[in-house]
Amino acid sequence: MRLHPPIAIVLAVVLSASALLFAWPGSGARAGGDAAHGRALAGTRCAACHGADGAGGAPSVPRLAGQDADYLYRQLQAFGDGARASPVMDAVAAGLSERQRRDVAAFFAARSRHAAAGPEDALVDEGRVLFLAGGDDGRVPACADCHDAGKGGFAGGMRGMHGMAGMPMMGLPARHAPRLFGQHAAYVEQRLQGFTDGTPEALRMSAMAASMSLQQKRAVAAYVASRP
Ligand code: HEC
Ligand code: HEC
CATH class of the missing domain: 1.10.760.10 (Cytochrome c-like domain)
Known part of the structure:
Protein backbone atom coordinates (compact mmCIF):
# COMPACT_ATOMS: atom_id res chain seq x y z
CA MET A 1 0.00 0.00 0.00
CA ALA A 110 21.49 3.09 20.38
CA ARG A 111 17.73 2.34 20.70
CA SER A 112 16.41 -1.19 20.52
CA ARG A 113 14.24 -1.99 17.52
CA HIS A 114 11.87 -4.28 19.46
CA ALA A 115 10.63 -5.91 16.28
CA ALA A 116 8.68 -9.11 16.79
CA ALA A 117 8.90 -12.00 14.34
CA GLY A 118 6.11 -11.71 11.81
CA PRO A 119 3.88 -14.41 10.30
CA GLU A 120 5.36 -16.78 7.72
CA ASP A 121 3.62 -17.20 4.39
CA ALA A 122 4.46 -17.95 0.76
CA LEU A 123 5.50 -14.36 0.07
CA VAL A 124 7.89 -14.37 3.03
CA ASP A 125 9.36 -17.69 1.81
CA GLU A 126 9.93 -16.27 -1.64
CA GLY A 127 11.57 -13.19 -0.12
CA ARG A 128 13.82 -15.30 2.11
CA VAL A 129 15.28 -17.15 -0.89
CA LEU A 130 15.87 -13.92 -2.75
CA PHE A 131 17.43 -12.24 0.29
CA LEU A 132 19.78 -15.12 1.06
CA ALA A 133 20.59 -16.48 -2.38
CA GLY A 134 19.66 -13.82 -4.93
CA GLY A 135 17.53 -14.21 -8.04
CA ASP A 136 17.51 -17.37 -10.18
CA ASP A 137 18.72 -15.60 -13.29
CA GLY A 138 21.67 -14.01 -11.49
CA ARG A 139 20.44 -10.47 -12.12
CA VAL A 140 19.50 -9.75 -8.52
CA PRO A 141 22.30 -10.33 -5.99
CA ALA A 142 21.77 -11.82 -2.55
CA CYS A 143 20.83 -8.96 -0.24
CA ALA A 144 22.58 -10.83 2.58
CA ASP A 145 25.89 -10.16 0.85
CA CYS A 146 25.65 -6.67 2.32
CA HIS A 147 22.60 -6.37 4.61
CA ASP A 148 21.98 -7.68 8.14
CA ALA A 149 25.03 -9.91 8.17
CA GLY A 150 25.42 -11.84 11.37
CA LYS A 151 21.83 -11.22 12.45
CA GLY A 152 20.65 -14.72 11.64
CA GLY A 153 20.17 -13.83 8.00
CA PHE A 154 23.43 -15.21 6.86
CA ALA A 155 26.99 -14.25 6.26
CA GLY A 156 28.45 -15.84 3.23
CA GLY A 157 27.45 -19.48 2.89
CA MET A 158 24.70 -19.76 0.31
CA ARG A 159 26.40 -17.63 -2.27
CA GLY A 160 29.72 -19.26 -1.67
CA MET A 161 32.37 -17.23 -3.37
CA HIS A 162 30.07 -14.42 -4.38
CA GLY A 163 30.03 -12.56 -1.13
CA MET A 164 31.19 -12.51 2.44
CA ALA A 165 29.85 -10.18 5.08
CA GLY A 166 32.35 -7.53 5.99
CA MET A 167 34.24 -7.86 2.73
CA PRO A 168 34.10 -5.02 0.24
CA MET A 169 31.51 -5.88 -2.40
CA MET A 170 31.62 -4.01 -5.68
CA GLY A 171 33.86 -1.51 -3.92
CA LEU A 172 31.42 -1.04 -1.05
CA PRO A 173 32.28 -1.82 2.54
CA ALA A 174 29.38 -3.99 3.77
CA ARG A 175 29.27 -2.19 7.10
CA HIS A 176 27.63 0.79 5.40
CA ALA A 177 24.60 -1.18 4.28
CA PRO A 178 21.65 -0.28 6.51
CA ARG A 179 19.80 -2.75 8.66
CA LEU A 180 16.64 -4.02 6.96
CA PHE A 181 15.42 -6.62 9.47
CA GLY A 182 12.40 -5.39 11.39
CA GLN A 183 11.83 -2.46 9.03
CA HIS A 184 8.27 -1.67 7.87
CA ALA A 185 7.53 -3.69 4.72
CA ALA A 186 5.72 -0.75 3.10
CA TYR A 187 8.75 1.50 3.57
CA VAL A 188 11.20 -1.09 2.18
CA GLU A 189 9.01 -1.64 -0.87
CA GLN A 190 8.57 2.09 -1.39
CA ARG A 191 12.33 2.61 -1.15
CA LEU A 192 13.04 -0.16 -3.67
CA GLN A 193 10.49 1.40 -6.00
CA GLY A 194 12.12 4.77 -6.05
CA PHE A 195 15.71 5.23 -4.97
CA THR A 196 16.25 8.97 -5.19
CA ASP A 197 19.41 9.12 -3.16
CA GLY A 198 22.30 10.39 -5.20
CA THR A 199 25.13 8.99 -3.09
CA PRO A 200 27.49 6.61 -4.91
CA GLU A 201 26.39 3.82 -2.56
CA ALA A 202 22.75 4.36 -3.42
CA LEU A 203 23.43 4.50 -7.14
CA ARG A 204 24.53 0.88 -6.98
CA MET A 205 21.48 0.03 -4.90
CA SER A 206 19.31 1.80 -7.50
CA ALA A 207 20.74 -0.38 -10.24
CA MET A 208 19.93 -3.51 -8.23
CA ALA A 209 16.43 -2.25 -7.46
CA ALA A 210 15.86 -1.53 -11.13
CA SER A 211 16.49 -5.16 -12.04
CA MET A 212 13.93 -6.43 -9.53
CA SER A 213 10.34 -7.20 -10.43
CA LEU A 214 7.53 -5.70 -8.36
CA GLN A 215 6.79 -9.18 -7.02
CA GLN A 216 10.42 -9.61 -5.92
CA LYS A 217 10.34 -6.24 -4.15
CA ARG A 218 7.15 -7.16 -2.33
CA ALA A 219 8.52 -10.56 -1.33
CA VAL A 220 11.82 -9.31 0.00
CA ALA A 221 10.09 -6.45 1.85
CA ALA A 222 7.72 -8.97 3.48
CA TYR A 223 10.67 -11.16 4.45
CA VAL A 224 12.81 -8.48 6.08
CA ALA A 225 9.79 -7.06 7.91
CA SER A 226 9.08 -10.54 9.32
CA ARG A 227 12.57 -10.81 10.82
CA PRO A 228 13.03 -9.70 14.43
C1 HEC B 1 26.68 -4.59 -2.70
C2 HEC B 1 26.02 -4.38 -1.43
C3 HEC B 1 24.50 -4.40 -1.42
C4 HEC B 1 23.67 -5.41 -1.87
C5 HEC B 1 24.04 -6.74 -2.51
C6 HEC B 1 22.32 -4.96 -1.59
N1 HEC B 1 22.34 -3.72 -0.99
FE1 HEC B 1 20.74 -2.64 -0.37
N2 HEC B 1 21.96 -1.11 0.19
C7 HEC B 1 23.35 -1.14 0.13
C8 HEC B 1 23.88 0.12 0.62
C9 HEC B 1 25.35 0.50 0.73
C10 HEC B 1 22.76 0.92 0.97
C11 HEC B 1 22.79 2.34 1.52
C12 HEC B 1 22.80 3.34 0.41
C13 HEC B 1 23.07 4.72 0.93
O1 HEC B 1 24.07 4.90 1.61
O2 HEC B 1 22.28 5.62 0.65
C14 HEC B 1 21.58 0.10 0.69
C15 HEC B 1 20.27 0.53 0.94
C16 HEC B 1 19.15 -0.28 0.82
C17 HEC B 1 17.81 0.10 1.21
C18 HEC B 1 17.37 1.39 1.85
C19 HEC B 1 17.17 1.13 3.32
C20 HEC B 1 16.61 2.30 4.09
O3 HEC B 1 16.59 2.20 5.33
O4 HEC B 1 16.18 3.27 3.50
C21 HEC B 1 17.00 -0.97 0.90
C22 HEC B 1 15.50 -1.07 1.11
C23 HEC B 1 17.84 -2.01 0.34
N3 HEC B 1 19.13 -1.56 0.30
C24 HEC B 1 17.37 -3.25 -0.06
C25 HEC B 1 18.17 -4.23 -0.65
C26 HEC B 1 17.64 -5.50 -1.15
C27 HEC B 1 16.19 -5.93 -1.06
C28 HEC B 1 18.71 -6.19 -1.66
C29 HEC B 1 18.71 -7.56 -2.33
C30 HEC B 1 17.85 -7.71 -3.48
C31 HEC B 1 19.90 -5.35 -1.49
N4 HEC B 1 19.52 -4.18 -0.87
C32 HEC B 1 21.18 -5.70 -1.88
C33 HEC B 1 24.12 -2.18 -0.30
C34 HEC B 1 23.66 -3.36 -0.88
C1 HEC C 1 6.79 14.98 9.60
C2 HEC C 1 7.28 13.61 9.76
C3 HEC C 1 8.79 13.44 10.02
C4 HEC C 1 9.58 14.09 10.94
C5 HEC C 1 9.19 15.19 11.91
C6 HEC C 1 10.89 13.47 10.83
N1 HEC C 1 10.89 12.49 9.87
FE1 HEC C 1 12.49 11.39 9.27
N2 HEC C 1 11.36 10.52 7.80
C7 HEC C 1 10.03 10.79 7.57
C8 HEC C 1 9.61 10.10 6.36
C9 HEC C 1 8.22 10.12 5.73
C10 HEC C 1 10.75 9.39 5.87
C11 HEC C 1 10.86 8.57 4.60
C12 HEC C 1 11.40 9.49 3.52
C13 HEC C 1 11.50 8.85 2.17
O1 HEC C 1 12.20 7.85 2.00
O2 HEC C 1 10.86 9.38 1.25
C14 HEC C 1 11.82 9.69 6.81
C15 HEC C 1 13.11 9.19 6.68
C16 HEC C 1 14.14 9.43 7.58
C17 HEC C 1 15.47 8.84 7.51
C18 HEC C 1 15.96 7.82 6.49
C19 HEC C 1 15.97 6.46 7.14
C20 HEC C 1 16.36 5.33 6.25
O3 HEC C 1 16.17 4.18 6.68
O4 HEC C 1 16.86 5.55 5.15
C21 HEC C 1 16.18 9.33 8.56
C22 HEC C 1 17.63 9.02 8.92
C23 HEC C 1 15.31 10.22 9.30
N3 HEC C 1 14.07 10.26 8.68
C24 HEC C 1 15.68 10.90 10.44
C25 HEC C 1 14.88 11.84 11.09
C26 HEC C 1 15.32 12.63 12.20
C27 HEC C 1 16.69 12.50 12.86
C28 HEC C 1 14.29 13.48 12.53
C29 HEC C 1 14.28 14.55 13.60
C30 HEC C 1 15.39 15.47 13.61
C31 HEC C 1 13.20 13.19 11.62
N4 HEC C 1 13.59 12.19 10.76
C32 HEC C 1 11.96 13.83 11.62
C33 HEC C 1 9.20 11.58 8.34
C34 HEC C 1 9.62 12.44 9.35
Whole structure:
Protein backbone atom coordinates (compact mmCIF):
# COMPACT_ATOMS: atom_id res chain seq x y z
CA MET A 1 0.00 0.00 0.00
CA ARG A 2 1.29 3.45 -0.82
CA LEU A 3 -0.10 6.34 1.11
CA HIS A 4 -0.31 9.78 -0.35
CA PRO A 5 2.54 11.66 1.42
CA PRO A 6 0.41 14.30 3.24
CA ILE A 7 -1.94 11.56 4.47
CA ALA A 8 1.01 9.51 5.63
CA ILE A 9 2.39 12.46 7.53
CA VAL A 10 -0.91 13.24 9.26
CA LEU A 11 -1.27 9.56 10.12
CA ALA A 12 2.24 9.42 11.48
CA VAL A 13 1.68 12.44 13.68
CA VAL A 14 -1.65 11.15 14.98
CA LEU A 15 -0.37 7.62 15.57
CA SER A 16 2.67 8.65 17.52
CA ALA A 17 1.40 11.78 19.26
CA SER A 18 1.05 9.87 22.50
CA ALA A 19 4.54 8.40 22.37
CA LEU A 20 6.19 11.08 24.41
CA LEU A 21 8.35 9.03 26.74
CA PHE A 22 11.74 7.66 25.83
CA ALA A 23 12.27 3.93 26.11
CA TRP A 24 15.28 3.98 28.39
CA PRO A 25 18.51 5.85 28.84
CA GLY A 26 21.45 4.76 26.78
CA SER A 27 24.52 6.19 25.25
CA GLY A 28 25.59 5.73 21.68
CA ALA A 29 28.88 7.26 20.83
CA ARG A 30 28.94 5.84 17.29
CA ALA A 31 29.41 8.23 14.39
CA GLY A 32 30.99 10.55 16.91
CA GLY A 33 27.63 11.78 18.21
CA ASP A 34 26.41 12.46 21.73
CA ALA A 35 23.30 10.36 22.30
CA ALA A 36 22.23 12.39 25.35
CA HIS A 37 22.08 15.57 23.30
CA GLY A 38 20.43 13.61 20.51
CA ARG A 39 17.67 12.48 22.84
CA ALA A 40 16.38 15.99 23.49
CA LEU A 41 16.48 16.81 19.81
CA ALA A 42 14.70 13.59 18.88
CA GLY A 43 11.94 14.33 21.35
CA THR A 44 11.14 17.74 19.93
CA ARG A 45 11.86 17.24 16.23
CA CYS A 46 11.56 13.58 15.29
CA ALA A 47 9.27 11.77 17.75
CA ALA A 48 6.00 12.89 16.17
CA CYS A 49 6.74 10.84 13.07
CA HIS A 50 9.39 8.27 13.99
CA GLY A 51 8.26 7.60 17.56
CA ALA A 52 10.13 8.72 20.66
CA ASP A 53 12.56 5.81 20.49
CA GLY A 54 12.57 5.54 16.69
CA ALA A 55 10.58 2.33 16.69
CA GLY A 56 7.15 3.62 15.81
CA GLY A 57 5.31 5.52 13.14
CA ALA A 58 3.22 4.93 10.05
CA PRO A 59 4.25 2.14 7.61
CA SER A 60 5.79 4.67 5.23
CA VAL A 61 7.96 6.22 7.96
CA PRO A 62 11.10 4.13 8.54
CA ARG A 63 12.08 2.74 11.89
CA LEU A 64 15.31 4.37 13.02
CA ALA A 65 15.87 2.39 16.22
CA GLY A 66 18.93 0.16 16.03
CA GLN A 67 19.91 1.45 12.60
CA ASP A 68 23.59 1.92 11.81
CA ALA A 69 24.65 5.33 13.17
CA ASP A 70 26.87 6.13 10.22
CA TYR A 71 24.07 5.27 7.80
CA LEU A 72 21.60 7.52 9.68
CA TYR A 73 24.07 10.37 9.69
CA ARG A 74 24.78 10.01 5.98
CA GLN A 75 21.07 10.00 5.17
CA LEU A 76 20.61 13.25 7.10
CA GLN A 77 23.51 14.71 5.10
CA ALA A 78 21.91 13.49 1.87
CA PHE A 79 18.49 14.95 2.74
CA GLY A 80 20.15 18.18 3.83
CA ASP A 81 22.19 18.71 0.68
CA GLY A 82 19.46 17.48 -1.67
CA ALA A 83 21.17 14.24 -2.72
CA ARG A 84 18.19 12.30 -1.35
CA ALA A 85 14.82 13.87 -2.00
CA SER A 86 11.96 13.79 0.50
CA PRO A 87 9.41 16.58 0.84
CA VAL A 88 9.31 15.91 4.57
CA MET A 89 12.88 15.08 5.51
CA ASP A 90 14.64 17.68 3.36
CA ALA A 91 13.35 20.50 5.54
CA VAL A 92 13.88 18.59 8.78
CA ALA A 93 17.51 17.79 7.94
CA ALA A 94 18.25 21.27 6.62
CA GLY A 95 17.34 22.59 10.06
CA LEU A 96 19.98 20.46 11.80
CA SER A 97 23.62 21.41 12.29
CA GLU A 98 26.41 18.94 11.55
CA ARG A 99 26.74 18.29 15.30
CA GLN A 100 23.00 17.76 15.74
CA ARG A 101 22.93 15.23 12.89
CA ARG A 102 25.64 13.20 14.58
CA ASP A 103 23.97 13.44 17.99
CA VAL A 104 20.53 12.39 16.81
CA ALA A 105 22.04 9.56 14.71
CA ALA A 106 23.89 8.29 17.80
CA PHE A 107 20.69 8.45 19.84
CA PHE A 108 18.55 6.42 17.43
CA ALA A 109 21.30 3.91 16.67
CA ALA A 110 21.49 3.09 20.38
CA ARG A 111 17.73 2.34 20.70
CA SER A 112 16.41 -1.19 20.52
CA ARG A 113 14.24 -1.99 17.52
CA HIS A 114 11.87 -4.28 19.46
CA ALA A 115 10.63 -5.91 16.28
CA ALA A 116 8.68 -9.11 16.79
CA ALA A 117 8.90 -12.00 14.34
CA GLY A 118 6.11 -11.71 11.81
CA PRO A 119 3.88 -14.41 10.30
CA GLU A 120 5.36 -16.78 7.72
CA ASP A 121 3.62 -17.20 4.39
CA ALA A 122 4.46 -17.95 0.76
CA LEU A 123 5.50 -14.36 0.07
CA VAL A 124 7.89 -14.37 3.03
CA ASP A 125 9.36 -17.69 1.81
CA GLU A 126 9.93 -16.27 -1.64
CA GLY A 127 11.57 -13.19 -0.12
CA ARG A 128 13.82 -15.30 2.11
CA VAL A 129 15.28 -17.15 -0.89
CA LEU A 130 15.87 -13.92 -2.75
CA PHE A 131 17.43 -12.24 0.29
CA LEU A 132 19.78 -15.12 1.06
CA ALA A 133 20.59 -16.48 -2.38
CA GLY A 134 19.66 -13.82 -4.93
CA GLY A 135 17.53 -14.21 -8.04
CA ASP A 136 17.51 -17.37 -10.18
CA ASP A 137 18.72 -15.60 -13.29
CA GLY A 138 21.67 -14.01 -11.49
CA ARG A 139 20.44 -10.47 -12.12
CA VAL A 140 19.50 -9.75 -8.52
CA PRO A 141 22.30 -10.33 -5.99
CA ALA A 142 21.77 -11.82 -2.55
CA CYS A 143 20.83 -8.96 -0.24
CA ALA A 144 22.58 -10.83 2.58
CA ASP A 145 25.89 -10.16 0.85
CA CYS A 146 25.65 -6.67 2.32
CA HIS A 147 22.60 -6.37 4.61
CA ASP A 148 21.98 -7.68 8.14
CA ALA A 149 25.03 -9.91 8.17
CA GLY A 150 25.42 -11.84 11.37
CA LYS A 151 21.83 -11.22 12.45
CA GLY A 152 20.65 -14.72 11.64
CA GLY A 153 20.17 -13.83 8.00
CA PHE A 154 23.43 -15.21 6.86
CA ALA A 155 26.99 -14.25 6.26
CA GLY A 156 28.45 -15.84 3.23
CA GLY A 157 27.45 -19.48 2.89
CA MET A 158 24.70 -19.76 0.31
CA ARG A 159 26.40 -17.63 -2.27
CA GLY A 160 29.72 -19.26 -1.67
CA MET A 161 32.37 -17.23 -3.37
CA HIS A 162 30.07 -14.42 -4.38
CA GLY A 163 30.03 -12.56 -1.13
CA MET A 164 31.19 -12.51 2.44
CA ALA A 165 29.85 -10.18 5.08
CA GLY A 166 32.35 -7.53 5.99
CA MET A 167 34.24 -7.86 2.73
CA PRO A 168 34.10 -5.02 0.24
CA MET A 169 31.51 -5.88 -2.40
CA MET A 170 31.62 -4.01 -5.68
CA GLY A 171 33.86 -1.51 -3.92
CA LEU A 172 31.42 -1.04 -1.05
CA PRO A 173 32.28 -1.82 2.54
CA ALA A 174 29.38 -3.99 3.77
CA ARG A 175 29.27 -2.19 7.10
CA HIS A 176 27.63 0.79 5.40
CA ALA A 177 24.60 -1.18 4.28
CA PRO A 178 21.65 -0.28 6.51
CA ARG A 179 19.80 -2.75 8.66
CA LEU A 180 16.64 -4.02 6.96
CA PHE A 181 15.42 -6.62 9.47
CA GLY A 182 12.40 -5.39 11.39
CA GLN A 183 11.83 -2.46 9.03
CA HIS A 184 8.27 -1.67 7.87
CA ALA A 185 7.53 -3.69 4.72
CA ALA A 186 5.72 -0.75 3.10
CA TYR A 187 8.75 1.50 3.57
CA VAL A 188 11.20 -1.09 2.18
CA GLU A 189 9.01 -1.64 -0.87
CA GLN A 190 8.57 2.09 -1.39
CA ARG A 191 12.33 2.61 -1.15
CA LEU A 192 13.04 -0.16 -3.67
CA GLN A 193 10.49 1.40 -6.00
CA GLY A 194 12.12 4.77 -6.05
CA PHE A 195 15.71 5.23 -4.97
CA THR A 196 16.25 8.97 -5.19
CA ASP A 197 19.41 9.12 -3.16
CA GLY A 198 22.30 10.39 -5.20
CA THR A 199 25.13 8.99 -3.09
CA PRO A 200 27.49 6.61 -4.91
CA GLU A 201 26.39 3.82 -2.56
CA ALA A 202 22.75 4.36 -3.42
CA LEU A 203 23.43 4.50 -7.14
CA ARG A 204 24.53 0.88 -6.98
CA MET A 205 21.48 0.03 -4.90
CA SER A 206 19.31 1.80 -7.50
CA ALA A 207 20.74 -0.38 -10.24
CA MET A 208 19.93 -3.51 -8.23
CA ALA A 209 16.43 -2.25 -7.46
CA ALA A 210 15.86 -1.53 -11.13
CA SER A 211 16.49 -5.16 -12.04
CA MET A 212 13.93 -6.43 -9.53
CA SER A 213 10.34 -7.20 -10.43
CA LEU A 214 7.53 -5.70 -8.36
CA GLN A 215 6.79 -9.18 -7.02
CA GLN A 216 10.42 -9.61 -5.92
CA LYS A 217 10.34 -6.24 -4.15
CA ARG A 218 7.15 -7.16 -2.33
CA ALA A 219 8.52 -10.56 -1.33
CA VAL A 220 11.82 -9.31 0.00
CA ALA A 221 10.09 -6.45 1.85
CA ALA A 222 7.72 -8.97 3.48
CA TYR A 223 10.67 -11.16 4.45
CA VAL A 224 12.81 -8.48 6.08
CA ALA A 225 9.79 -7.06 7.91
CA SER A 226 9.08 -10.54 9.32
CA ARG A 227 12.57 -10.81 10.82
CA PRO A 228 13.03 -9.70 14.43
C1 HEC B 1 6.79 14.98 9.60
C2 HEC B 1 7.28 13.61 9.76
C3 HEC B 1 8.79 13.44 10.02
C4 HEC B 1 9.58 14.09 10.94
C5 HEC B 1 9.19 15.19 11.91
C6 HEC B 1 10.89 13.47 10.83
N1 HEC B 1 10.89 12.49 9.87
FE1 HEC B 1 12.49 11.39 9.27
N2 HEC B 1 11.36 10.52 7.80
C7 HEC B 1 10.03 10.79 7.57
C8 HEC B 1 9.61 10.10 6.36
C9 HEC B 1 8.22 10.12 5.73
C10 HEC B 1 10.75 9.39 5.87
C11 HEC B 1 10.86 8.57 4.60
C12 HEC B 1 11.40 9.49 3.52
C13 HEC B 1 11.50 8.85 2.17
O1 HEC B 1 12.20 7.85 2.00
O2 HEC B 1 10.86 9.38 1.25
C14 HEC B 1 11.82 9.69 6.81
C15 HEC B 1 13.11 9.19 6.68
C16 HEC B 1 14.14 9.43 7.58
C17 HEC B 1 15.47 8.84 7.51
C18 HEC B 1 15.96 7.82 6.49
C19 HEC B 1 15.97 6.46 7.14
C20 HEC B 1 16.36 5.33 6.25
O3 HEC B 1 16.17 4.18 6.68
O4 HEC B 1 16.86 5.55 5.15
C21 HEC B 1 16.18 9.33 8.56
C22 HEC B 1 17.63 9.02 8.92
C23 HEC B 1 15.31 10.22 9.30
N3 HEC B 1 14.07 10.26 8.68
C24 HEC B 1 15.68 10.90 10.44
C25 HEC B 1 14.88 11.84 11.09
C26 HEC B 1 15.32 12.63 12.20
C27 HEC B 1 16.69 12.50 12.86
C28 HEC B 1 14.29 13.48 12.53
C29 HEC B 1 14.28 14.55 13.60
C30 HEC B 1 15.39 15.47 13.61
C31 HEC B 1 13.20 13.19 11.62
N4 HEC B 1 13.59 12.19 10.76
C32 HEC B 1 11.96 13.83 11.62
C33 HEC B 1 9.20 11.58 8.34
C34 HEC B 1 9.62 12.44 9.35
C1 HEC C 1 26.68 -4.59 -2.70
C2 HEC C 1 26.02 -4.38 -1.43
C3 HEC C 1 24.50 -4.40 -1.42
C4 HEC C 1 23.67 -5.41 -1.87
C5 HEC C 1 24.04 -6.74 -2.51
C6 HEC C 1 22.32 -4.96 -1.59
N1 HEC C 1 22.34 -3.72 -0.99
FE1 HEC C 1 20.74 -2.64 -0.37
N2 HEC C 1 21.96 -1.11 0.19
C7 HEC C 1 23.35 -1.14 0.13
C8 HEC C 1 23.88 0.12 0.62
C9 HEC C 1 25.35 0.50 0.73
C10 HEC C 1 22.76 0.92 0.97
C11 HEC C 1 22.79 2.34 1.52
C12 HEC C 1 22.80 3.34 0.41
C13 HEC C 1 23.07 4.72 0.93
O1 HEC C 1 24.07 4.90 1.61
O2 HEC C 1 22.28 5.62 0.65
C14 HEC C 1 21.58 0.10 0.69
C15 HEC C 1 20.27 0.53 0.94
C16 HEC C 1 19.15 -0.28 0.82
C17 HEC C 1 17.81 0.10 1.21
C18 HEC C 1 17.37 1.39 1.85
C19 HEC C 1 17.17 1.13 3.32
C20 HEC C 1 16.61 2.30 4.09
O3 HEC C 1 16.59 2.20 5.33
O4 HEC C 1 16.18 3.27 3.50
C21 HEC C 1 17.00 -0.97 0.90
C22 HEC C 1 15.50 -1.07 1.11
C23 HEC C 1 17.84 -2.01 0.34
N3 HEC C 1 19.13 -1.56 0.30
C24 HEC C 1 17.37 -3.25 -0.06
C25 HEC C 1 18.17 -4.23 -0.65
C26 HEC C 1 17.64 -5.50 -1.15
C27 HEC C 1 16.19 -5.93 -1.06
C28 HEC C 1 18.71 -6.19 -1.66
C29 HEC C 1 18.71 -7.56 -2.33
C30 HEC C 1 17.85 -7.71 -3.48
C31 HEC C 1 19.90 -5.35 -1.49
N4 HEC C 1 19.52 -4.18 -0.87
C32 HEC C 1 21.18 -5.70 -1.88
C33 HEC C 1 24.12 -2.18 -0.30
C34 HEC C 1 23.66 -3.36 -0.88
